Amino acid sequence: METIIEHINVMGSFVFAISGALIAMRKKLDPFGVLIVAFVTAVGGGTVRDMLLSKRDVFWLFDTTIIYVILTGACIAMLFKDKLRFFDKPLFFYDAVGLGLFTITGVQIGIDASLAPMICILLGTITGVFGGVIRDIIVNEIPVIFKKEIYATISIAGGAVYLILVRLDVQNPYLQIIPILGIIIARIIAVKYNISLPTIYKKDHD
Amino acid sequence: METIIEHINVMGSFVFAISGALIAMRKKLDPFGVLIVAFVTAVGGGTVRDMLLSKRDVFWLFDTTIIYVILTGACIAMLFKDKLRFFDKPLFFYDAVGLGLFTITGVQIGIDASLAPMICILLGTITGVFGGVIRDIIVNEIPVIFKKEIYATISIAGGAVYLILVRLDVQNPYLQIIPILGIIIARIIAVKYNISLPTIYKKDHD
Amino acid sequence: METIIEHINVMGSFVFAISGALIAMRKKLDPFGVLIVAFVTAVGGGTVRDMLLSKRDVFWLFDTTIIYVILTGACIAMLFKDKLRFFDKPLFFYDAVGLGLFTITGVQIGIDASLAPMICILLGTITGVFGGVIRDIIVNEIPVIFKKEIYATISIAGGAVYLILVRLDVQNPYLQIIPILGIIIARIIAVKYNISLPTIYKKDHD
Numbered sequence: 214m215e216t217i218i219e220h221i222n223v224m225g226s227f228v229f230a231i232s233g234a235l236i237a238m239r240k241k242l243d244p245f246g247v248l249i250v251a252f253v254t255a256v257g258g259g260t261v262r263d264m265l266l267s268k269r270d271v272f273w274l275f276d277t278t279i280i281y282v283i284l285t286g287a288c289i290a291m292l293f294k295d296k297l298r299f300f301d302k303p304l305f306f307y308d309a310v311g312l313g314l315f316t317i318t319g320v321q322i323g324i325d326a327s328l329a330p331m332i333c334i335l336l337g338t339i340t341g342v343f344g345g346v347i348r349d350i351i352v353n354e355i356p357v358i359f360k361k362e363i364y365a366t367i368s369i370a371g372g373a374v375y376l377i378l379v380r381l382d383v384q385n386p387y388l389q390i391i392p393i394l395g396i397i398i399a400r401i402i403a404v405k406y407n408i409s410l411p412t413i414y415k416k417d418h419d
Numbered sequence: 420m421e422t423i424i425e426h427i428n429v430m431g432s433f434v435f436a437i438s439g440a441l442i443a444m445r446k447k448l449d450p451f452g453v454l455i456v457a458f459v460t461a462v463g464g465g466t467v468r469d470m471l472l473s474k475r476d477v478f479w480l481f482d483t484t485i486i487y488v489i490l491t492g493a494c495i496a497m498l499f500k501d502k503l504r505f506f507d508k509p510l511f512f513y514d515a516v517g518l519g520l521f522t523i524t525g526v527q528i529g530i531d532a533s534l535a536p537m538i539c540i541l542l543g544t545i546t547g548v549f550g551g552v553i554r555d556i557i558v559n560e561i562p563v564i565f566k567k568e569i570y571a572t573i574s575i576a577g578g579a580v581y582l583i584l585v586r587l588d589v590q591n592p593y594l595q596i597i598p599i600l601g602i603i604i605a606r607i608i609a610v611k612y613n614i615s616l617p618t619i620y621k622k623d624h625d
Numbered sequence: 626m627e628t629i630i631e632h633i634n635v636m637g638s639f640v641f642a643i644s645g646a647l648i649a650m651r652k653k654l655d656p657f658g659v660l661i662v663a664f665v666t667a668v669g670g671g672t673v674r675d676m677l678l679s680k681r682d683v684f685w686l687f688d689t690t691i692i693y694v695i696l697t698g699a700c701i702a703m704l705f706k707d708k709l710r711f712f713d714k715p716l717f718f719y720d721a722v723g724l725g726l727f728t729i730t731g732v733q734i735g736i737d738a739s740l741a742p743m744i745c746i747l748l749g750t751i752t753g754v755f756g757g758v759i760r761d762i763i764v765n766e767i768p769v770i771f772k773k774e775i776y777a778t779i780s781i782a783g784g785a786v787y788l789i790l791v792r793l794d795v796q797n798p799y800l801q802i803i804p805i806l807g808i809i810i811a812r813i814i815a816v817k818y819n820i821s822l823p824t825i826y827k828k829d830h831d
């Protein structure tokens with residue numbers, strides 16, 4: 214289990230490093246600025262999560278693999294920046310994958326620390342969402358969670374699904390694959406069909 | 420004592436959740452965005468304080484009550500958003516109450532950790548002030564501590580008063596009520612009469 | 626060793642408090658706002674570093690000396706604000722000195738915690754860079770690390786030099802003086818001659 218979560222964390226760091234590098238290049242930062250934004254995006258969510266848990270060391274302090282993975286992701290993004298367009302919005306795609314992967318690692322770490330279900334889901338959302346939020350604050354974009362399409366809601370729902378699958382004793386790798394793919398697909402649908410939460414404001418000219 | 424501080428913390432979370440929700444609705448965020456800003460505003464100051472103290476777990480990790488209280492505060496703000504205007508500036512009012520309540524909890528936690536008086540006051544100010552600062556940074560307003568009327572100064576003075584009352588062995592509930600009310604009233608007076616610190620700049624056309 | 630690092634930390638806090646106060650006065654903050662920005666600038670980098678290390682208490686929690694040093698630095702900046710111009714850009718100068726001093730303390734703390742060399746350098750850069758980054762975010766300037774001239778790159782190089790000197794068993798005080806002066810001088814040269822990293826973007830009209 215430990216190892217599966219470890220692998221998911223490495224993959225999440227990789228895709229979030231790419232997403233951070235992409236947005237940094239859009240802002241024309243120099244190569245070093247691109248590396249910094251890639252690093253912060255990749256480790257931001259997990260770092261906040263680990264700082265909240267007083268007994269956990271921040272995950273990348275004792276694990277240089279993650280640092281190399283992030284460097285690799287950022288360099289790939291810089292070298293192949295015109296070739297990363299599997300989708301017409303590559304930033305959005307890597308971000309969605311990272312959201313799915315990191316949400317699950319956060320929930321699992323909450324379970325390992327015997328926290329209440331609601332707090333586990335919250336930790337999952339913090340892990341999944343904060344890297345992108347810090348990335349957007351640093352480069353002065355509107356944080357992705359405040360954009361119109363649902364984002365944190367999907368992370369919360371995905372975390373809840375994972376928690377239920379854990380209770381139902383679903384086996385690896387379905388236990389992880391179902392909620393991760395669920396989050397990624399839900400996010401793609403939300404952006405494609407422009408799905409947002411119902412408004413609480415009266416229509417007014419503002 | 421533990422329990423009194425606990426109650427004050429719950430009340431502070433409630434009013435700060437309302438203040439966060441109010442400012443989020445002013446920015447027309449969707450219901451989920453409102454919840455996030457309410458949550459961050461309510462737990463921000465205490466979270467920073469608890470992360471600074473390496474021996475303390477972040478207070479809301481093991482306490483789902485706080486989460487429900489914040490959800491309740493945010494929902495009340497959304498449902499009754501036109502009816503919260505006891506004062507003509509409701510955001511400012513809830514913020515002042517939260518500042519008073521949280522400052523005291525921060526100072527008390529510093530005392531419990533046997534920190535120096537000056538550091539206790541600093542922890543109180545961080546607890547009282549940071550929720551509002553993070554709220555304002557997230558929604559792109561000028562942080563409340565940098566607005567013209569005195570704000571952090573009042574938190575510091577209130578923290579010092581609490582520390583003196585503790586030394587003088589003043590009994591519950593006066594021990595808490597005096598500095599809390601003092602901070603709230605001082606803040607109302609400061610805004611009403613536009614009280615600010617003396618300037619250190621020469622009058623110049625800038 | 627402990628004591629040398631302690632002294633360097635005090636000096637770094639002093640110069641960063643001045644740099645924070647200078648930028649706060651440029652933004653015409655009131656005296657209390659100047660104190661807050663000075664404090665955050667001086668302790669920001671070390672605080673993030675200490676929060677990352679779950680076994681370390683944040684350095685200023687048990688050390689009121691630092692608080693007095695910061696207060697002194699901020700007051701000197703307020704009283705003599707027109708006389709701090711040894712260089713024609715005083716903010717830049719104090720910032721460069723702080724970068725040099727704090728980078729070394731961060732690397733040393735990483736060594737003391739037996740972290741991998743790469744992580745030690747990263748801790749040094751975080752310690753040296755984050756105070757200035759938080760300062761710039763608070764007062765709404767472009768963070769210093771994203772400006773055109775090399776900045777974090779110098780901190781990383783200086784941290785690597787310090788690590789090599791430690792391996793070579795160079796004695797105090799040269800062990801510290803060489804990388805600190807190296808960082809300060811490199812930063813002055815970078816700004817004076819406008820040295821930046823090579824661009825990764827094709828020249829285009831953007």
